[in-house]
Amino acid sequence: VVSEGEVGIALFRVGDGWAFRYRRCSDGSRQILDFVLPGELIGLQAALFGTLDHSVASLTPLQLTKIDGRLVGEAFREFPSVAERLTRHLAAEARRADRLMTVIGCCNALQRLCFLIVTLYQRQRQRGLVDEAGCPFPLRRQHVADALGLTGAHVNRTINRLHREGVVALDGNRLAILDTARLHELAQADA
Amino acid sequence: VVSEGEVGIALFRVGDGWAFRYRRCSDGSRQILDFVLPGELIGLQAALFGTLDHSVASLTPLQLTKIDGRLVGEAFREFPSVAERLTRHLAAEARRADRLMTVIGCCNALQRLCFLIVTLYQRQRQRGLVDEAGCPFPLRRQHVADALGLTGAHVNRTINRLHREGVVALDGNRLAILDTARLHELAQADA
DNA sequence: CGGGCATTTGAGCAAGATCAAAATGGGTGG
DNA sequence: CCACCCATTTTGATCTTGCTCAAATGCCCG
Numbered sequence: 188v189v190s191e192g193e194v195g196i197a198l199f200r201v202g203d204g205w206a207f208r209y210r211r212c213s214d215g216s217r218q219i220l221d222f223v224l225p226g227e228l229i230g231l232q233a234a235l236f237g238t239l240d241h242s243v244a245s246l247t248p249l250q251l252t253k254i255d256g257r258l259v260g261e262a263f264r265e266f267p268s269v270a271e272r273l274t275r276h277l278a279a280e281a282r283r284a285d286r287l288m289t290v291i292g293c294c295n296a297l298q299r300l301c302f303l304i305v306t307l308y309q310r311q312r313q314r315g316l317v318d319e320a321g322c323p324f325p326l327r328r329q330h331v332a333d334a335l336g337l338t339g340a341h342v343n344r345t346i347n348r349l350h351r352e353g354v355v356a357l358d359g360n361r362l363a364i365l366d367t368a369r370l371h372e373l374a375q376a377d378a
Numbered sequence: 379v380v381s382e383g384e385v386g387i388a389l390f391r392v393g394d395g396w397a398f399r400y401r402r403c404s405d406g407s408r409q410i411l412d413f414v415l416p417g418e419l420i421g422l423q424a425a426l427f428g429t430l431d432h433s434v435a436s437l438t439p440l441q442l443t444k445i446d447g448r449l450v451g452e453a454f455r456e457f458p459s460v461a462e463r464l465t466r467h468l469a470a471e472a473r474r475a476d477r478l479m480t481v482i483g484c485c486n487a488l489q490r491l492c493f494l495i496v497t498l499y500q501r502q503r504q505r506g507l508v509d510e511a512g513c514p515f516p517l518r519r520q521h522v523a524d525a526l527g528l529t530g531a532h533v534n535r536t537i538n539r540l541h542r543e544g545v546v547a548l549d550g551n552r553l554a555i556l557d558t559a560r561l562h563e564l565a566q567a568d569a
Numbered sequence: 570c571g572g573g574c575a576t577t578t579g580a581g582c583a584a585g586a587t588c589a590a591a592a593t594g595g596g597t598g599g
Numbered sequence: 600c601c602a603c604c605c606a607t608t609t610t611g612a613t614c615t616t617g618c619t620c621a622a623a624t625g626c627c628c629g
Contacts, residue, residue: 208476210476210477210480212480212481212484212485213566214484216484217484218479218480218483218484220476220479220480231469232469232472232473235465235466235469236466236469240473240476240477241476260462263454263458263459263461263462263465264458267454267455267458267461268454270454270458270461270462270465271451271454271461273465274426274454274461274464274465274468275426275427277465277468277469277472278422278423278426278427278468280472281423281468281471281472281475282423282431284472284475284476284479285399285401285411285431285432285475286401286431287479288409288411288475288478288479288482289401289403289409289411290403291479291482291483291527292409292482292524292526292527293403293405293407293408293409293527294403295616295617296616296617327574327575327576328575328576328577329575333483335483336482336483336484337617337618338617338618338619339575339576340576340577340578340617340618340619340620341616341617341618343576343577343578344577344578344617347577375404486584486585487584487585518606518607518608519607519608519609520607528585528586529585529586529587530607530608531585531586531587531588531608531609531610532584532585532586534608534609534610535585535609535610538609
């Protein structure tokens with residue numbers, strides 16, 4: 188719903204809703220690189236480079252605020268604190284990418300899944316989006332699969348297993364964590 | 379030979395030699411996140427955050443220049459063009475991470491290997507490190523495996539296959555590309 | 570009620586892992 | 600110059616995880 192393109196200096200702030208950044212392989216398969224949560228930015232790379240080497244799509248309806256990308260260049264000259272914050276944001280994304288890559292490269296399906304659940308939960312908790320009933324989780328099986336380098340069928344089996352064992356409950360668009368200790372133990376592959 | 383730590387605001391420039399950034403999983407396996415070529419920086423994340431969430435190790439003897447990480451903070455205030463260049467460097471690393479993650483998540487062993495060979499070759503060509511006999515390639519089989527999410531044994535079989543088919547020659551510490559067209563065709567999984 | 574999409578499930582398959590052993594192949598000290 | 604040592608590469612046999620493909624089920628919404 189948002190963009191799939193390559194060009195432009197558009198920068199957006201997501202006021203509300205979820206999106207994700209992804210790349211397609213030559214065989215059509217998709218790798219989801221990161222999820223964009225409410226309050227985060229889309230297109231920072233474009234503002235810096237003039238091109239985006241990935242695509243962005245929405246997971247839920249988005250409420251976007253457009254920011255003129257040329258302001259980014261100016262920020263470096265006139266608002267150093269803004270520039271520094273942008274740079275930190277970039278570095279935080281890079282850290283998430285490093286962690287996800289490590290999990291995809293080193294871990295089995297169960298560990299990957301637990302990692303994704305834990306990180307999405309924690310990112311939402313930091314923003315106060317978690318309540319006692321859990322938190323939003325608007326991903327379909329296929330999104331989970333494409334984020335973790337698995338197939339939808341196998342993700343489904345693995346989720347069901349976690350459910351059967353009483354670790355998490357993932358129904359429709361909500362996530363509830365039932366056994367935090369066990370979940371973290373399984374996801375510990377990160378740091 | 380360099381660092382494995384977590385703290386410090388040290389920033390280094392690699393004058394000569396190769397290094398790599400990596401993370402370890404709980405089971406001891408290693409994911410190589412990126413390679414650091416001559417002329418590049420180590421520890422930019424540390425300079426921005428005060429911590430590094432990955433480790434760095436050398437692949438060949440390194441000649442390092444230490445830079446005071448506090449200068450980075452100052453750069454934002456006083457040398458906007460330097461700050462902007464640092465930010466671009468960070469964004470370039472992020473792009474490489476996105477590409478590598480996509481290949482690991484979506485591609486088979488042969489495609490992953492070709493991708494790595496192509497990207498390391500091209501990065502060296504940009505720096506004029508390639509001659510008619512090929513270019514340096516100081517990675518052991520295990521480094522290739524850990525960068526691509528494979529095992530050393532399987533990397534070896536795949537490299538031998540590429541060699542047998544006359545696509546590349548990887549002996550000791552040098553890489554020679556014999557059939558550029560075929561190699562790129564196999565590596566096309568990127569963009 | 571019906572169409573379309575997502576989830577679920579099964580059976581069979583295959584790419585790559587695992588484990589261990591054998592073969593290289595430099596580098597080094599004698 | 601040679602013999603030895605250690606790391607790396609190479610190879611084989613076997614196994615497992617996760618993939619593939621397809622069918623069945625369920626669900627939402629018009």
